[in-house]
Amino acid sequence: MTDAPTRSPADEVEQILAVILPASERPARPSAMSTVWAFAWRALLRIKHVPEQLMDVTVFPVMMLLMFTYLFGGAVAGSTATYLQDVLPGIVVMQITWISMYTGHNLNRDLTGGIHDRFRSLPIWRPATLVGPLLADAVRYALATAVIMGLGLLLGFRPGAGVTGVLAGLGLLLVFSFSLSWVWTTLGVVMRAENAVFTTGNMVMFPLTFLSNVFVPIDTMPGWLQVFANVNPISVLTTAVRGLFHGTPAGGAITGVFLISGGLLAVFGPLTMYLYRHKT
Protein backbone atom coordinates (compact mmCIF):
# COMPACT_ATOMS: atom_id res chain seq x y z
CA MET A 1 0.00 0.00 0.00
CA THR A 2 1.29 3.45 -0.81
CA ASP A 3 1.60 5.87 2.02
CA ALA A 4 -0.70 8.80 2.18
CA PRO A 5 1.09 12.13 2.37
CA THR A 6 2.52 12.02 5.85
CA ARG A 7 1.29 14.45 8.42
CA SER A 8 3.41 15.71 11.23
CA PRO A 9 2.55 14.51 14.73
CA ALA A 10 1.58 18.06 15.65
CA ASP A 11 -0.87 18.14 12.74
CA GLU A 12 -2.28 14.85 13.80
CA VAL A 13 -2.87 15.97 17.36
CA GLU A 14 -4.42 19.19 16.06
CA GLN A 15 -6.80 17.34 13.72
CA ILE A 16 -7.94 14.98 16.44
CA LEU A 17 -8.41 17.74 18.98
CA ALA A 18 -10.70 19.38 16.43
CA VAL A 19 -13.09 16.42 16.34
CA ILE A 20 -13.38 15.92 20.07
CA LEU A 21 -17.03 15.86 21.03
CA PRO A 22 -17.46 16.13 24.77
CA ALA A 23 -19.99 13.86 26.41
CA SER A 24 -22.00 16.93 27.36
CA GLU A 25 -22.81 17.40 23.67
CA ARG A 26 -23.80 13.83 23.06
CA PRO A 27 -27.21 13.36 21.46
CA ALA A 28 -30.06 11.91 23.48
CA ARG A 29 -30.16 8.14 23.69
CA PRO A 30 -31.80 6.54 20.69
CA SER A 31 -35.17 4.87 21.12
CA ALA A 32 -35.39 1.08 21.11
CA MET A 33 -36.96 1.32 17.65
CA SER A 34 -34.19 3.33 16.06
CA THR A 35 -31.59 1.05 17.68
CA VAL A 36 -33.35 -1.96 16.15
CA TRP A 37 -33.40 -0.16 12.83
CA ALA A 38 -29.65 0.61 13.03
CA PHE A 39 -28.89 -3.09 13.52
CA ALA A 40 -31.25 -4.06 10.71
CA TRP A 41 -29.45 -1.56 8.47
CA ARG A 42 -26.12 -3.15 9.38
CA ALA A 43 -27.44 -6.61 8.49
CA LEU A 44 -28.66 -5.28 5.13
CA LEU A 45 -25.25 -3.72 4.47
CA ARG A 46 -23.65 -7.08 5.13
CA ILE A 47 -25.88 -8.63 2.50
CA LYS A 48 -24.93 -5.83 0.12
CA HIS A 49 -21.19 -6.35 0.69
CA VAL A 50 -21.26 -10.14 0.67
CA PRO A 51 -23.88 -10.90 -1.97
CA GLU A 52 -22.60 -14.47 -2.29
CA GLN A 53 -24.67 -15.34 0.76
CA LEU A 54 -27.75 -14.73 -1.35
CA MET A 55 -26.98 -17.83 -3.44
CA ASP A 56 -28.72 -19.81 -0.74
CA VAL A 57 -31.91 -17.90 -1.15
CA THR A 58 -31.94 -17.67 -4.94
CA VAL A 59 -30.17 -20.54 -6.67
CA PHE A 60 -30.87 -23.19 -4.04
CA PRO A 61 -34.69 -22.82 -4.06
CA VAL A 62 -34.72 -23.02 -7.85
CA MET A 63 -32.74 -26.26 -7.72
CA MET A 64 -34.96 -27.74 -5.05
CA LEU A 65 -38.19 -26.83 -6.77
CA LEU A 66 -37.10 -28.19 -10.15
CA MET A 67 -35.54 -31.35 -8.76
CA PHE A 68 -38.39 -32.35 -6.52
CA THR A 69 -41.14 -31.45 -8.97
CA TYR A 70 -39.71 -33.39 -11.88
CA LEU A 71 -38.02 -36.20 -9.94
CA PHE A 72 -40.81 -37.13 -7.54
CA GLY A 73 -43.88 -35.60 -9.16
CA GLY A 74 -44.82 -38.62 -11.18
CA ALA A 75 -44.05 -41.12 -8.44
CA VAL A 76 -45.68 -39.31 -5.53
CA ALA A 77 -48.70 -37.62 -7.08
CA GLY A 78 -49.11 -39.22 -10.46
CA SER A 79 -48.16 -36.07 -12.37
CA THR A 80 -45.73 -33.21 -11.93
CA ALA A 81 -48.53 -30.64 -12.29
CA THR A 82 -50.50 -32.12 -9.40
CA TYR A 83 -47.41 -32.58 -7.25
CA LEU A 84 -46.33 -28.99 -7.78
CA GLN A 85 -49.52 -27.72 -6.09
CA ASP A 86 -48.57 -29.65 -2.96
CA VAL A 87 -44.81 -29.47 -2.96
CA LEU A 88 -44.43 -25.76 -3.65
CA PRO A 89 -45.86 -24.59 -0.32
CA GLY A 90 -43.64 -27.25 1.29
CA ILE A 91 -40.55 -25.92 -0.44
CA VAL A 92 -41.39 -22.37 0.64
CA VAL A 93 -41.65 -23.66 4.22
CA MET A 94 -38.37 -25.52 3.92
CA GLN A 95 -36.48 -22.56 2.47
CA ILE A 96 -37.77 -19.98 4.91
CA THR A 97 -37.24 -22.12 7.99
CA TRP A 98 -33.71 -22.97 6.86
CA ILE A 99 -32.88 -19.33 6.10
CA SER A 100 -33.86 -18.48 9.67
CA MET A 101 -30.47 -19.91 10.71
CA TYR A 102 -28.58 -16.93 9.30
CA THR A 103 -29.09 -14.62 12.24
CA GLY A 104 -27.78 -17.23 14.67
CA HIS A 105 -24.80 -17.74 12.42
CA ASN A 106 -24.07 -14.01 12.14
CA LEU A 107 -24.55 -13.52 15.87
CA ASN A 108 -21.92 -16.18 16.48
CA ARG A 109 -19.57 -14.32 14.14
CA ASP A 110 -20.01 -11.14 16.13
CA LEU A 111 -19.50 -12.93 19.43
CA THR A 112 -16.32 -14.68 18.36
CA GLY A 113 -14.92 -11.44 16.95
CA GLY A 114 -14.48 -8.21 18.87
CA ILE A 115 -17.46 -6.14 17.71
CA HIS A 116 -19.72 -7.72 20.29
CA ASP A 117 -17.71 -5.91 22.97
CA ARG A 118 -18.35 -2.58 21.31
CA PHE A 119 -22.11 -3.14 21.17
CA ARG A 120 -22.18 -4.36 24.75
CA SER A 121 -20.30 -1.33 26.01
CA LEU A 122 -22.83 1.06 24.43
CA PRO A 123 -25.79 2.23 26.49
CA ILE A 124 -28.39 0.76 24.15
CA TRP A 125 -31.43 -1.50 24.34
CA ARG A 126 -29.63 -4.85 24.28
CA PRO A 127 -32.14 -7.09 22.47
CA ALA A 128 -31.81 -4.75 19.46
CA THR A 129 -28.55 -6.44 18.49
CA LEU A 130 -30.64 -9.57 17.85
CA VAL A 131 -34.01 -8.17 16.80
CA GLY A 132 -32.49 -5.86 14.15
CA PRO A 133 -30.88 -8.67 12.14
CA LEU A 134 -34.04 -10.74 12.48
CA LEU A 135 -35.95 -7.94 10.76
CA ALA A 136 -33.34 -7.79 8.02
CA ASP A 137 -33.91 -11.51 7.48
CA ALA A 138 -37.22 -10.45 5.98
CA VAL A 139 -35.23 -9.41 2.91
CA ARG A 140 -33.86 -12.94 2.54
CA TYR A 141 -37.32 -14.39 3.10
CA ALA A 142 -38.85 -12.06 0.53
CA LEU A 143 -36.22 -12.87 -2.05
CA ALA A 144 -36.47 -16.63 -1.58
CA THR A 145 -40.25 -16.48 -1.66
CA ALA A 146 -40.32 -14.33 -4.78
CA VAL A 147 -37.97 -16.72 -6.56
CA ILE A 148 -39.98 -19.81 -5.63
CA MET A 149 -43.37 -18.23 -6.33
CA GLY A 150 -42.20 -16.74 -9.63
CA LEU A 151 -40.78 -20.01 -10.89
CA GLY A 152 -43.76 -21.92 -9.49
CA LEU A 153 -46.24 -19.75 -11.38
CA LEU A 154 -44.28 -20.33 -14.59
CA LEU A 155 -44.34 -24.08 -14.00
CA GLY A 156 -48.08 -24.10 -13.40
CA PHE A 157 -48.58 -23.50 -9.68
CA ARG A 158 -52.05 -22.07 -9.11
CA PRO A 159 -52.84 -21.14 -5.49
CA GLY A 160 -56.58 -21.58 -5.04
CA ALA A 161 -56.88 -18.74 -2.53
CA GLY A 162 -55.16 -16.18 -4.79
CA VAL A 163 -52.99 -13.34 -3.59
CA THR A 164 -54.70 -12.93 -0.22
CA GLY A 165 -54.34 -16.61 0.59
CA VAL A 166 -50.67 -16.63 -0.37
CA LEU A 167 -49.99 -13.51 1.71
CA ALA A 168 -51.81 -15.03 4.68
CA GLY A 169 -49.77 -18.22 4.32
CA LEU A 170 -46.51 -16.29 4.07
CA GLY A 171 -47.49 -14.15 7.07
CA LEU A 172 -48.00 -17.25 9.16
CA LEU A 173 -44.69 -18.65 7.95
CA LEU A 174 -42.97 -15.41 8.95
CA VAL A 175 -44.40 -15.64 12.47
CA PHE A 176 -43.06 -19.17 12.79
CA SER A 177 -39.62 -18.34 11.34
CA PHE A 178 -39.16 -15.31 13.58
CA SER A 179 -39.84 -17.54 16.59
CA LEU A 180 -37.67 -20.36 15.29
CA SER A 181 -34.81 -17.86 14.80
CA TRP A 182 -34.41 -17.65 18.56
CA VAL A 183 -33.46 -21.33 18.65
CA TRP A 184 -30.59 -20.49 16.29
CA THR A 185 -29.59 -17.37 18.22
CA THR A 186 -29.39 -19.55 21.34
CA LEU A 187 -27.07 -21.86 19.40
CA GLY A 188 -25.25 -18.79 18.10
CA VAL A 189 -24.39 -17.72 21.65
CA VAL A 190 -23.44 -21.21 22.83
CA MET A 191 -21.43 -22.53 19.88
CA ARG A 192 -17.73 -21.85 19.59
CA ALA A 193 -17.51 -21.63 15.81
CA GLU A 194 -19.86 -20.07 13.31
CA ASN A 195 -20.05 -23.17 11.13
CA ALA A 196 -21.25 -25.15 14.12
CA VAL A 197 -24.48 -23.16 14.05
CA PHE A 198 -25.25 -24.29 10.50
CA THR A 199 -24.08 -27.83 11.14
CA THR A 200 -26.17 -28.25 14.26
CA GLY A 201 -29.07 -26.41 12.66
CA ASN A 202 -28.98 -28.70 9.66
CA MET A 203 -28.89 -31.73 11.93
CA VAL A 204 -32.16 -30.51 13.41
CA MET A 205 -33.83 -29.24 10.25
CA PHE A 206 -32.90 -32.06 7.90
CA PRO A 207 -34.89 -34.79 9.67
CA LEU A 208 -37.68 -32.38 10.60
CA THR A 209 -38.11 -31.35 6.98
CA PHE A 210 -37.87 -34.79 5.39
CA LEU A 211 -39.80 -36.72 8.04
CA SER A 212 -42.81 -34.48 7.47
CA ASN A 213 -45.51 -33.92 4.90
CA VAL A 214 -43.35 -31.46 2.92
CA PHE A 215 -42.50 -33.92 0.16
CA VAL A 216 -44.77 -36.94 0.63
CA PRO A 217 -48.19 -37.63 2.16
CA ILE A 218 -47.78 -38.87 5.72
CA ASP A 219 -50.13 -41.87 5.16
CA THR A 220 -47.53 -43.50 2.90
CA MET A 221 -45.14 -43.83 5.84
CA PRO A 222 -44.89 -46.76 8.26
CA GLY A 223 -47.10 -46.35 11.34
CA TRP A 224 -44.37 -45.47 13.83
CA LEU A 225 -43.04 -42.77 11.51
CA GLN A 226 -46.53 -41.36 11.01
CA VAL A 227 -46.70 -40.72 14.74
CA PHE A 228 -43.59 -38.56 14.55
CA ALA A 229 -44.49 -36.91 11.23
CA ASN A 230 -47.90 -35.89 12.52
CA VAL A 231 -46.59 -34.03 15.56
CA ASN A 232 -43.58 -32.64 13.70
CA PRO A 233 -43.92 -28.81 13.80
CA ILE A 234 -42.83 -28.62 10.17
CA SER A 235 -45.80 -30.83 9.19
CA VAL A 236 -48.16 -28.66 11.18
CA LEU A 237 -46.72 -25.54 9.56
CA THR A 238 -46.83 -27.04 6.06
CA THR A 239 -50.44 -28.13 6.49
CA ALA A 240 -51.39 -24.63 7.63
CA VAL A 241 -49.53 -22.85 4.82
CA ARG A 242 -50.87 -25.23 2.16
CA GLY A 243 -54.39 -24.71 3.41
CA LEU A 244 -54.05 -20.95 3.29
CA PHE A 245 -52.48 -20.99 -0.19
CA HIS A 246 -55.21 -23.17 -1.62
CA GLY A 247 -58.18 -21.67 0.16
CA THR A 248 -58.80 -24.64 2.43
CA PRO A 249 -57.50 -23.23 5.73
CA ALA A 250 -56.93 -25.85 8.41
CA GLY A 251 -57.94 -24.13 11.64
CA GLY A 252 -56.29 -26.70 13.88
CA ALA A 253 -52.95 -26.43 12.11
CA ILE A 254 -53.04 -22.62 12.13
CA THR A 255 -53.72 -22.57 15.86
CA GLY A 256 -50.97 -25.15 16.24
CA VAL A 257 -48.47 -22.91 14.44
CA PHE A 258 -49.29 -19.98 16.72
CA LEU A 259 -48.94 -22.18 19.81
CA ILE A 260 -45.62 -23.65 18.68
CA SER A 261 -44.33 -20.20 17.70
CA GLY A 262 -45.38 -18.75 21.04
CA GLY A 263 -43.68 -21.64 22.82
CA LEU A 264 -40.43 -21.27 20.90
CA LEU A 265 -40.35 -17.51 21.46
CA ALA A 266 -41.20 -17.82 25.15
CA VAL A 267 -38.44 -20.34 25.79
CA PHE A 268 -35.65 -19.39 23.41
CA GLY A 269 -36.11 -15.60 23.39
CA PRO A 270 -35.34 -15.17 27.10
CA LEU A 271 -32.83 -18.03 26.99
CA THR A 272 -30.87 -16.31 24.22
CA MET A 273 -30.95 -13.00 26.07
CA TYR A 274 -29.88 -14.64 29.33
CA LEU A 275 -26.96 -16.46 27.71
CA TYR A 276 -26.06 -13.35 25.71
CA ARG A 277 -25.94 -11.14 28.79
CA HIS A 278 -23.81 -13.63 30.66
CA LYS A 279 -21.49 -14.38 27.80
CA THR A 280 -17.91 -13.65 28.72
Next chain:
Amino acid sequence: MAPKSDLAVEAEGLVKSFGSVRAVDGVDLAVPAGGVFAFLGPNGAGKTTTLRMLATLLVPDEGEARVFGFDVVADADAVRGRVSLTGQFASVDEDLTGLENLVLVARLLGFSPSAAEARARSLLEAFDLGDSASRQVKKYSGGMRRKMDIAASIVVTPELLFLDEPTTGLDPRSRGQVWDIVRALVAGGTTVLLTTQYLDEADKLADRVAVIDQGRLVAQGSTGELKASIGAGVLHLRVRDPDHRADAADLLARSLQAPVDLGSDLVSLSARVPDPARVPRALTELAEAGVGTSEYSLGQPSLDEVFLALTGRPVETSAGDDGGESA
Protein backbone atom coordinates in the same frame (compact mmCIF):
# COMPACT_ATOMS: atom_id res chain seq x y z
CA MET B 1 -27.64 13.76 39.61
CA ALA B 2 -24.49 11.77 39.89
CA PRO B 3 -22.06 10.66 42.49
CA LYS B 4 -19.05 12.72 41.51
CA SER B 5 -15.54 11.60 42.09
CA ASP B 6 -12.07 12.94 41.36
CA LEU B 7 -11.02 9.42 40.57
CA ALA B 8 -11.80 8.01 37.16
CA VAL B 9 -11.59 4.49 38.52
CA GLU B 10 -11.61 3.11 42.05
CA ALA B 11 -11.53 -0.60 42.65
CA GLU B 12 -11.24 -2.70 45.77
CA GLY B 13 -10.46 -6.38 45.86
CA LEU B 14 -11.50 -7.24 42.31
CA VAL B 15 -11.50 -10.98 41.69
CA LYS B 16 -12.45 -12.88 38.56
CA SER B 17 -11.92 -16.58 38.00
CA PHE B 18 -12.30 -18.66 34.87
CA GLY B 19 -12.72 -22.21 36.02
CA SER B 20 -9.93 -22.84 38.46
CA VAL B 21 -7.77 -19.98 37.19
CA ARG B 22 -7.94 -16.78 39.19
CA ALA B 23 -7.30 -14.42 36.28
CA VAL B 24 -7.66 -11.40 38.54
CA ASP B 25 -6.85 -12.03 42.15
CA GLY B 26 -7.67 -9.10 44.38
CA VAL B 27 -6.85 -5.93 42.49
CA ASP B 28 -7.14 -2.50 44.14
CA LEU B 29 -6.93 0.52 41.88
CA ALA B 30 -7.12 4.28 42.09
CA VAL B 31 -6.89 5.96 38.72
CA PRO B 32 -6.98 9.76 38.86
CA ALA B 33 -9.06 11.58 36.26
CA GLY B 34 -7.00 13.01 33.42
CA GLY B 35 -3.84 11.63 31.88
CA VAL B 36 -2.83 8.15 30.88
CA PHE B 37 -2.83 5.19 33.23
CA ALA B 38 -1.04 2.08 32.00
CA PHE B 39 -1.57 -1.50 33.04
CA LEU B 40 1.72 -3.16 32.45
CA GLY B 41 2.17 -6.88 32.46
CA PRO B 42 2.90 -9.95 30.39
CA ASN B 43 0.28 -12.00 28.50
CA GLY B 44 -2.12 -13.71 30.85
CA ALA B 45 -1.37 -11.38 33.74
CA GLY B 46 -5.02 -10.34 34.05
CA LYS B 47 -4.88 -6.96 32.31
CA THR B 48 -7.67 -7.60 29.83
CA THR B 49 -9.92 -9.23 32.40
CA THR B 50 -9.54 -6.23 34.72
CA LEU B 51 -10.31 -3.86 31.87
CA ARG B 52 -13.39 -5.83 30.88
CA MET B 53 -14.73 -5.70 34.41
CA LEU B 54 -14.22 -1.93 34.53
CA ALA B 55 -15.92 -1.55 31.13
CA THR B 56 -18.99 -3.49 32.41
CA LEU B 57 -18.38 -6.41 30.07
CA LEU B 58 -17.63 -8.85 32.87
CA VAL B 59 -19.17 -8.99 36.31
CA PRO B 60 -16.54 -9.35 39.06
CA ASP B 61 -16.78 -12.46 41.24
CA GLU B 62 -15.70 -10.44 44.26
CA GLY B 63 -14.86 -6.88 45.10
CA GLU B 64 -16.27 -3.71 43.63
CA ALA B 65 -15.32 -1.00 41.21
CA ARG B 66 -16.60 2.46 40.45
CA VAL B 67 -16.04 4.57 37.35
CA PHE B 68 -16.45 8.29 38.06
CA GLY B 69 -18.28 7.19 41.19
CA PHE B 70 -20.72 4.86 39.40
CA ASP B 71 -20.73 1.22 40.35
CA VAL B 72 -19.81 -0.95 37.36
CA VAL B 73 -22.45 -3.52 38.24
CA ALA B 74 -25.33 -1.58 39.80
CA ASP B 75 -24.96 1.50 37.57
CA ALA B 76 -23.62 -0.25 34.48
CA ASP B 77 -25.58 1.96 32.08
CA ALA B 78 -24.28 5.16 33.70
CA VAL B 79 -20.77 3.78 33.30
CA ARG B 80 -21.41 2.82 29.66
CA GLY B 81 -22.50 6.37 28.97
CA ARG B 82 -19.08 7.66 30.08
CA VAL B 83 -16.61 5.10 28.83
CA SER B 84 -15.61 3.54 25.57
CA LEU B 85 -13.60 0.42 24.93
CA THR B 86 -11.24 -0.42 22.13
CA GLY B 87 -10.64 -4.12 22.50
CA GLN B 88 -7.65 -6.15 21.56
CA PHE B 89 -9.39 -7.51 18.49
CA ALA B 90 -11.03 -5.48 15.76
CA SER B 91 -14.16 -4.02 17.30
CA VAL B 92 -15.60 -2.93 13.98
CA ASP B 93 -17.43 -4.88 11.28
CA GLU B 94 -14.83 -5.88 8.73
CA ASP B 95 -17.40 -6.46 5.99
CA LEU B 96 -18.61 -2.87 6.23
CA THR B 97 -16.78 0.19 4.98
CA GLY B 98 -15.06 2.60 7.33
CA LEU B 99 -17.81 5.14 6.81
CA GLU B 100 -20.60 2.63 7.41
CA ASN B 101 -18.98 1.46 10.63
CA LEU B 102 -18.77 4.95 12.07
CA VAL B 103 -22.29 5.83 10.91
CA LEU B 104 -23.55 2.69 12.64
CA VAL B 105 -21.89 3.62 15.94
CA ALA B 106 -23.10 7.21 15.63
CA ARG B 107 -26.68 6.00 15.01
CA LEU B 108 -26.45 3.73 18.05
CA LEU B 109 -25.37 6.72 20.11
CA GLY B 110 -28.45 8.66 19.03
CA PHE B 111 -27.25 10.79 16.12
CA SER B 112 -29.81 11.47 13.39
CA PRO B 113 -28.97 9.85 10.03
CA SER B 114 -27.54 13.05 8.54
CA ALA B 115 -25.67 14.06 11.71
CA ALA B 116 -24.28 10.51 11.93
CA GLU B 117 -22.86 10.72 8.44
CA ALA B 118 -21.37 14.19 9.03
CA ARG B 119 -19.79 13.02 12.28
CA ALA B 120 -18.42 9.87 10.62
CA ARG B 121 -16.86 11.86 7.79
CA SER B 122 -15.17 14.37 10.04
CA LEU B 123 -13.73 11.56 12.18
CA LEU B 124 -12.40 9.77 9.11
CA GLU B 125 -10.72 12.98 7.95
CA ALA B 126 -9.19 13.63 11.35
CA PHE B 127 -7.81 10.10 11.48
CA ASP B 128 -6.43 10.42 7.96
CA LEU B 129 -8.78 7.71 6.70
CA GLY B 130 -10.85 9.95 4.44
CA ASP B 131 -9.56 8.34 1.25
CA SER B 132 -10.56 4.90 2.47
CA ALA B 133 -14.02 5.86 3.70
CA SER B 134 -15.82 3.67 1.20
CA ARG B 135 -13.51 0.67 1.34
CA GLN B 136 -14.34 -2.38 3.43
CA VAL B 137 -12.40 -2.43 6.68
CA LYS B 138 -11.06 -5.91 5.94
CA LYS B 139 -8.99 -4.29 3.19
CA TYR B 140 -7.38 -1.84 5.63
CA SER B 141 -3.82 -2.25 6.88
CA GLY B 142 -3.23 -3.10 10.56
CA GLY B 143 -2.51 0.50 11.46
CA MET B 144 -5.60 1.76 9.65
CA ARG B 145 -7.80 -0.77 11.42
CA ARG B 146 -6.48 0.29 14.77
CA LYS B 147 -7.24 3.91 13.95
CA MET B 148 -10.74 2.84 12.84
CA ASP B 149 -11.20 1.08 16.18
CA ILE B 150 -10.19 4.16 18.09
CA ALA B 151 -12.27 6.46 15.87
CA ALA B 152 -15.30 4.27 16.58
CA SER B 153 -14.57 4.65 20.30
CA ILE B 154 -14.63 8.44 20.21
CA VAL B 155 -17.72 9.10 18.08
CA VAL B 156 -18.85 10.66 21.33
CA THR B 157 -15.57 11.41 23.08
CA PRO B 158 -15.72 9.37 26.26
CA GLU B 159 -14.66 10.65 29.66
CA LEU B 160 -12.68 7.45 30.06
CA LEU B 161 -11.26 5.46 27.17
CA PHE B 162 -10.08 1.89 27.64
CA LEU B 163 -7.47 0.78 25.12
CA ASP B 164 -6.55 -2.89 25.29
CA GLU B 165 -3.05 -3.33 23.89
CA PRO B 166 -3.50 -0.51 21.40
CA THR B 167 -0.19 -0.97 19.61
CA THR B 168 0.38 -4.71 19.73
CA GLY B 169 1.42 -5.89 16.28
CA LEU B 170 1.73 -2.42 14.76
CA ASP B 171 4.68 -1.12 12.79
CA PRO B 172 6.66 1.72 14.41
CA ARG B 173 5.01 4.43 12.33
CA SER B 174 1.46 3.31 13.14
CA ARG B 175 2.52 2.94 16.74
CA GLY B 176 3.64 6.55 16.80
CA GLN B 177 0.32 7.61 15.29
CA VAL B 178 -1.63 5.77 17.97
CA TRP B 179 0.49 7.48 20.62
CA ASP B 180 -0.28 10.85 19.04
CA ILE B 181 -3.98 10.05 19.09
CA VAL B 182 -3.79 9.11 22.76
CA ARG B 183 -1.95 12.34 23.57
CA ALA B 184 -4.54 14.37 21.64
CA LEU B 185 -7.41 12.73 23.49
CA VAL B 186 -5.76 13.37 26.83
CA ALA B 187 -5.19 16.99 25.85
CA GLY B 188 -8.92 17.12 25.10
CA GLY B 189 -9.75 16.00 28.64
CA THR B 190 -10.23 12.24 28.25
CA THR B 191 -8.71 9.87 30.77
CA VAL B 192 -7.03 6.95 29.02
CA LEU B 193 -6.55 3.59 30.69
CA LEU B 194 -4.48 1.32 28.50
CA THR B 195 -2.90 -2.07 28.82
CA THR B 196 0.45 -2.84 27.34
CA GLN B 197 3.17 -5.39 27.47
CA TYR B 198 5.64 -2.88 26.11
CA LEU B 199 7.63 -1.19 28.80
CA ASP B 200 8.71 1.68 26.63
CA GLU B 201 5.09 2.37 25.77
CA ALA B 202 4.15 2.74 29.43
CA ASP B 203 7.31 4.75 29.97
CA LYS B 204 6.66 7.19 27.12
CA LEU B 205 2.90 7.52 27.34
CA ALA B 206 1.73 6.95 30.88
CA ASP B 207 1.59 9.27 33.85
CA ARG B 208 0.90 6.40 36.19
CA VAL B 209 1.60 2.71 35.86
CA ALA B 210 0.25 -0.37 37.59
CA VAL B 211 2.39 -3.45 37.19
CA ILE B 212 0.27 -6.59 37.17
CA ASP B 213 1.50 -10.13 37.33
CA GLN B 214 -0.50 -13.34 37.75
CA GLY B 215 -3.68 -11.46 38.59
CA ARG B 216 -2.15 -9.28 41.30
CA LEU B 217 -0.82 -5.75 41.29
CA VAL B 218 2.82 -5.85 42.21
CA ALA B 219 3.31 -2.08 42.12
CA GLN B 220 1.43 1.10 41.37
CA GLY B 221 2.61 4.66 41.01
CA SER B 222 4.05 7.25 38.68
CA THR B 223 6.75 5.96 36.36
CA GLY B 224 9.25 8.02 38.34
CA GLU B 225 8.09 6.56 41.66
CA LEU B 226 8.29 3.05 40.30
CA LYS B 227 11.79 3.58 39.09
CA ALA B 228 12.83 5.27 42.30
CA SER B 229 11.46 2.38 44.33
CA ILE B 230 14.22 0.12 43.12
CA GLY B 231 17.08 2.52 43.58
CA ALA B 232 18.27 5.91 42.43
CA GLY B 233 19.44 4.67 39.11
CA VAL B 234 21.24 2.02 37.17
CA LEU B 235 24.82 1.89 36.01
CA HIS B 236 25.15 0.22 32.61
CA LEU B 237 28.59 -0.94 31.66
CA ARG B 238 30.29 -2.80 28.82
CA VAL B 239 33.68 -4.42 29.33
CA ARG B 240 36.17 -4.71 26.46
CA ASP B 241 37.11 -8.29 27.18
CA PRO B 242 34.33 -10.81 27.95
CA ASP B 243 36.75 -12.67 30.27
CA HIS B 244 36.84 -9.67 32.55
CA ARG B 245 33.11 -9.47 33.06
CA ALA B 246 32.93 -11.75 36.09
CA ASP B 247 35.69 -9.76 37.82
CA ALA B 248 33.89 -6.53 36.98
CA ALA B 249 30.64 -7.87 38.42
CA ASP B 250 32.33 -8.85 41.70
CA LEU B 251 34.06 -5.58 41.98
CA LEU B 252 30.97 -3.52 41.27
CA ALA B 253 28.82 -5.51 43.66
CA ARG B 254 31.30 -4.86 46.44
CA SER B 255 31.95 -1.27 45.61
CA LEU B 256 28.32 -0.22 45.03
CA GLN B 257 26.88 -2.64 47.56
CA ALA B 258 24.08 -3.47 45.16
CA PRO B 259 22.99 -6.43 43.04
CA VAL B 260 24.54 -6.72 39.57
CA ASP B 261 22.69 -8.17 36.58
CA LEU B 262 24.57 -9.68 33.66
CA GLY B 263 23.44 -8.84 30.13
CA SER B 264 22.89 -11.50 27.49
CA ASP B 265 25.77 -10.42 25.24
CA LEU B 266 28.80 -11.50 27.36
CA VAL B 267 30.19 -7.97 27.74
CA SER B 268 27.39 -5.93 29.33
CA LEU B 269 26.33 -5.72 32.93
CA SER B 270 24.19 -3.39 34.96
CA ALA B 271 24.02 -2.59 38.62
CA ARG B 272 21.33 -0.88 40.64
CA VAL B 273 22.83 2.11 42.35
CA PRO B 274 21.46 3.05 45.74
CA ASP B 275 23.80 6.05 45.94
CA PRO B 276 25.11 7.69 42.75
CA ALA B 277 28.02 9.23 44.67
CA ARG B 278 29.67 5.83 44.79
CA VAL B 279 29.78 5.46 41.02
CA PRO B 280 32.98 7.44 40.26
CA ARG B 281 34.94 5.48 42.86
CA ALA B 282 33.64 2.17 41.49
CA LEU B 283 34.73 3.13 37.99
CA THR B 284 38.15 4.13 39.23
CA GLU B 285 38.50 0.80 41.00
CA LEU B 286 37.64 -1.02 37.79
CA ALA B 287 40.32 0.87 35.91
CA GLU B 288 42.88 0.17 38.65
CA ALA B 289 42.01 -3.54 38.52
CA GLY B 290 42.83 -3.52 34.81
CA VAL B 291 39.24 -4.08 33.60
CA GLY B 292 38.85 -2.11 30.38
CA THR B 293 35.42 -0.64 29.74
CA SER B 294 34.20 0.35 26.29
CA GLU B 295 31.11 2.17 27.47
CA TYR B 296 29.32 3.16 30.66
CA SER B 297 26.28 5.21 31.52
CA LEU B 298 24.31 6.09 34.62
CA GLY B 299 20.58 6.38 34.09
CA GLN B 300 17.16 5.81 35.54
CA PRO B 301 16.25 2.14 35.52
CA SER B 302 14.09 1.08 32.60
CA LEU B 303 10.71 -0.44 33.32
CA ASP B 304 12.24 -3.73 32.25
CA GLU B 305 14.48 -3.52 35.23
CA VAL B 306 11.59 -2.42 37.40
CA PHE B 307 9.62 -5.50 36.38
CA LEU B 308 12.59 -7.72 37.08
CA ALA B 309 13.07 -6.16 40.48
CA LEU B 310 9.38 -6.43 41.37
CA THR B 311 8.65 -9.94 40.18
CA GLY B 312 12.04 -11.56 40.09
CA ARG B 313 11.46 -12.40 36.44
CA PRO B 314 12.17 -10.50 33.28
CA VAL B 315 9.10 -9.55 31.24
CA GLU B 316 9.99 -11.58 28.18
CA THR B 317 10.05 -14.97 29.82
CA SER B 318 7.01 -14.57 32.02
CA ALA B 319 4.49 -14.86 29.19
CA GLY B 320 2.37 -17.73 30.33
CA ASP B 321 -1.11 -19.09 30.11
CA ASP B 322 -3.23 -16.74 28.07
CA GLY B 323 -6.44 -18.56 28.87
CA GLY B 324 -9.37 -16.38 29.73
CA GLU B 325 -7.50 -13.26 28.84
CA SER B 326 -8.01 -13.18 25.16
CA ALA B 327 -11.75 -13.55 24.93
